[in-house]
């Protein structure tokens with residue numbers, strides 16, 4: 001029973017084989033929609049949508065109804081006891097005792113992981129802030145597969161708000177895993193966050209190529225766009241044909257153009273929002289006249305605002321309403337598999353291995369710098385300890401276990417201060433050699449010198465950075 005009792009929090013929770021098997025089950029369910037009614041009889045799905053939704057909420061609710069189950073729902077935080085200060089963990093425990101499965105959308109990044117950690121029943125992420133939206137990715141891939149039979153080797157351009165768009169964040173990891181070439185076409189100021197690029201390169205074998213739009217032969221990729229090409233490691237087209245230039249590759253055509261709206265609700269400052277809105281690129285008939293878009297699938301998770309012209313709705317390349325419709329069979333297949341009423345049999349287990357990073361967790365010290373992270377928002381309530389993966393030691397780089405935001409903290413210390421003498425409690429710059437010398441289990445990480453000072457640590461010789469010399473080496477053993 002490949003998926004029974006599991007949760008879907010990020011797209012990494014599914015292997016390639018499991019995704020393929022879900023698509024086969026979705027095909028089977030589409031072909032005999034009327035025969036699925038008995039599958040989930042007696043099962044209850046909790047549908048919790050604490051951000052607006054039309055497609056995701058209603059297609060999940062349609063899916064459980066079509067499987068013969070029923071729904072309990074909450075669509076406003078203010079109408080729940082979260083508004084009285086209840087923790088997400090307590091809410092999850094309680095709802096997990098009422099329902100057989102929970103579908104949740106929440107504005108805080110990482111909130112769905114907390115629900116999955118505490119609910120005791122399968123939990124599906126229906127969108128957590130700007131982090132991920134894995135079921136949208138499943139229906140996006142399903143749509144592409146229906147049109148092109150495969151994902152591997154396709155050139156897929158992601159367009160618009162690549163900074164806050166959760167649909168594109170899930171999609172780019174899935175595309176990389178499945179062997180597509182990804183072209184990033186962000187609106188200026190809304191580029192893919194560096195920590196996501198780093199993950200694509202280090203864990204998915206992506207290779208990054210900067211696309212010089214100003215000097216490109218492909219004139220109609222708008223020159224305002226800063227495009228980056230990600231090609232998964234092995235095997236991929238450009239690596240196998242090193243003499244082929246990126247521009248020539250693009251001229252051969254883009255297989256899908258995935259357009260997204262500006263996620264204004266997540267723009268940090270009004271300046272960022274105003275500038276981004278003014279320069280936000282529009283996809284219209286004129287753009288799509290160019291030969292590289294001749295056979296391109298035009299995709300959008302919807303809702304759209306002004307970035308996708310209505311004149312394209314009758315164009316046979318447009319897939320966005322089909323995408324929305326395919327959400328029902330895909331979500332039926334997922335619910336039935338997680339509840340164990342249908343078994344999927346993945347034919348292959350070819351996902352990238354999960355990278356085993358050391359975990360950092362402490363009551364005090366460094367906090368996730370992402371203000372939208374659940375670990376920041378729930379700090380008033382003491383149950384949720386910040387947790388990070390140490391993804392790199394040089395420079396020291398942490399990834400939040402909840403929102404997956406990556407960052408480079410500034411100061412470190414060791415729990416094993418010199419010979420136990422409190423006066424010897426020293427902190428160092430995270431740039432110094434101490435980052436590699438202190439064992440992960442002894443590491444203490446601070447956001448600032450004042451935070452280190454507040455916990456009784458004094459600056460070491462290395463607090464301002466690495467000035468390692470022959471003489472210094474002698475001092476090191478005493479400084480820890």
Ligand code: CP
Nearest residue numbers: 053054055056301302
């Ligand atoms: N694509 C999508 O998530 O749409 P909704 O916000 O309407 O659910």
